Amino acid sequence: MTSATAPGKKGRGGSLGWLALPALAFFVAFAVVPLVGVLLLSFTTWDGLGEIELSGLDSWTAVLSNPGLMHSLWVTFLVMVLSWAFQTPLSILLGVFLAGRQRYRAVLAVVYFIPLLLSSAAIAITYKALLDPNFGLGAGLKIPLLVQDWLGEPSLAVGVVVFVVSWQFIPFHSLLYQGGVRQIPRSIYEAAELDGAGRVRMFWSITMPQLKYTIITSSTLMVVGSLTFFDLIYVMTAGGPGDATRVLALDMYKRGFQANLMGPASVIAVILVLVGLFLALLLRRIGGGNNSDSQLEGA
């Protein structure tokens, strides 16, 4: 946002400021305006059909006093942390592998990349079918271990959601890490090799520290992105069983579009924005200052 507002002033930073105008216009039209709209709606009562009535803090008290909010926050947090913890190590390992020069690497890279090309809804429908306790993979192949009530047991359902989300997004983060690893100058590795460092030692002492900013970028995308997981969970479990997988975004949808409570739904939207901003800022802090700093030699 800061970078978007600066070029709004005419010409001070040179004659290229106007180049940002289209982007700025889109940002205002599709991010700022809806955001303000949602904030205003959160102080109203509206069923989506009739008149919008101002109702002060009614929607806020209704949402904040509802135990459902804490539950949804907790589920969102759980999915966020678990999917981060699951995706990050695997993405780093895959990314490092893909950055190497092994045989068949290119072929494997294409295979790993496939999940990212599929739509979330298609992935959800496929997994739902595979995990069906009566007609799914386990029942079909007669493997007792796979015949679980995957999406019907609350704790299993959360696990499955985390797994499928990770399955979908690991390719993307692997790609980030692959790029990150490729940026690391070979000279550092060569020097380490001369000093007698093994592969594992080089991974921990060179690759990981050099990937610091990639990790922060990827983690920010994962964490903030996990706040908005909706389609996959909606199709796969619809927030169920009960409310075991009802994340904040799903809670917002259900209140807004199924229960016709646009006011409280807007409150949740505002909470989502605030949580997202807070997390993004927090991760920047942890990253230690400016992301544009470089750890590379000579930069």
Added chain:
Amino acid sequence: MGLPLGAALAACGTSGPTRPGAEASSSSGAGAAGATYWYLSVQPQEGVRTRTMERFNKANPTGTIKGTTFANDAFKTKIKTAIGAGQAPTLIWGWGGGGLRSYVQAGQVEDLTSWFDENAAVKDRLFDSSFGAATIDGKIYAIPCETMQPIVLYYDKRAFEKINAKPPESWGDIMALVPKFNAAGIAPFSLGGQSRWTNMMWLEFLFDRIGGPEVFQAVFDEKKDAWNNPIAIDALTKMQELIKADGFIKGFSSITADSNADQALLYTGKAAMMLHGGWCYGSMKADGGDFVSGGHLGYMNFPPVEGGKGDPTNTVGNPGQYMSISSKATPEAKEIAKKFFATELMSDTAVKEWVGTGAVPVVKGSDKEFAASEDADFLNFVYGIAVNAKAFAQSWDQALSPTAAEVLLDNIAKLFQLSITPQEFATNMNAVIGK
């Protein structure tokens, strides 16, 4: 900036899907005079709706209807959003009751009372009991159409032969059958629990059989603490007893009804019984191989509960589907819609086609058409239920306002997960009475 973009999109929208009636409507110049109609995309019903519309368009080339189809759950959200945004189709298809009431309160649908007075012949052909859910505060806002769909207890005769038992005649029989079926490796009941309204059908019958329609009527009439009625608590407790006894198929809470997976469990022999809407007959006939044609499917009304006050002829479900006219539509489109109501919507040909799907149209005397149908037994059974029912209650989630319905479905899902007790259910539900 948004304006030209929006205009461009609108242009795409009108020029794209008009192909079927394009040459017919070109005489009117703009081609925008037609009415629009959104409907559900599940076969075989979709086919009937499409053909009915096409017949109308053929007979009325100057004022045609343009249809768009949607999946059930997507439709429910889409139509509400579109109406709220003033983008509703001319013909608003729905289930009447609480959803219709919210449209009426927002002034989004036409009052059809006077139109029905002028066209008494149209009204007299349809079942009186179907008009209840179309009537809000004494005025009629929708025309009942398509079919009556009471909830029916389906069963697999082969499963009963296997354990050498008879279909249940009481709640006690049901509870006694559960361990027998489980011992034989067959789930007693199939259930698409993720859809939530499927669970609700059980409660609708238990409430009715134990206490009669008055128990839910008190909720509908917004009586304070209506869910605290001891009969309600008793029904909820019985429900959880059946769940705890493994009365339902393993993993029921992750099965959806939209995919018809619950019906598949019945016709593949994995489950012995299923409480479901009358519309399942047609889809099980289409998908279930020789399950229906081979005479393996049995059906009955929900059995009485010992000591219950409810009349065992009572039923619940959809007393019909409903079509309203958007108050925001152009006068020309409204005229086309009314003409559609008066002519093709439930014409004799349409009635025949609906009977052909294995369902009972909302038209009086439609049982005359049954004899020629290979589904005559089932059709007569449903017609009998619909005509003889002392009370034909509307599904709860359709009768209540969308806000209350969402809380209801949410709590029903938790009740079936055994994560709340009957008393907690009642307390949660009492909190939203009148909302």
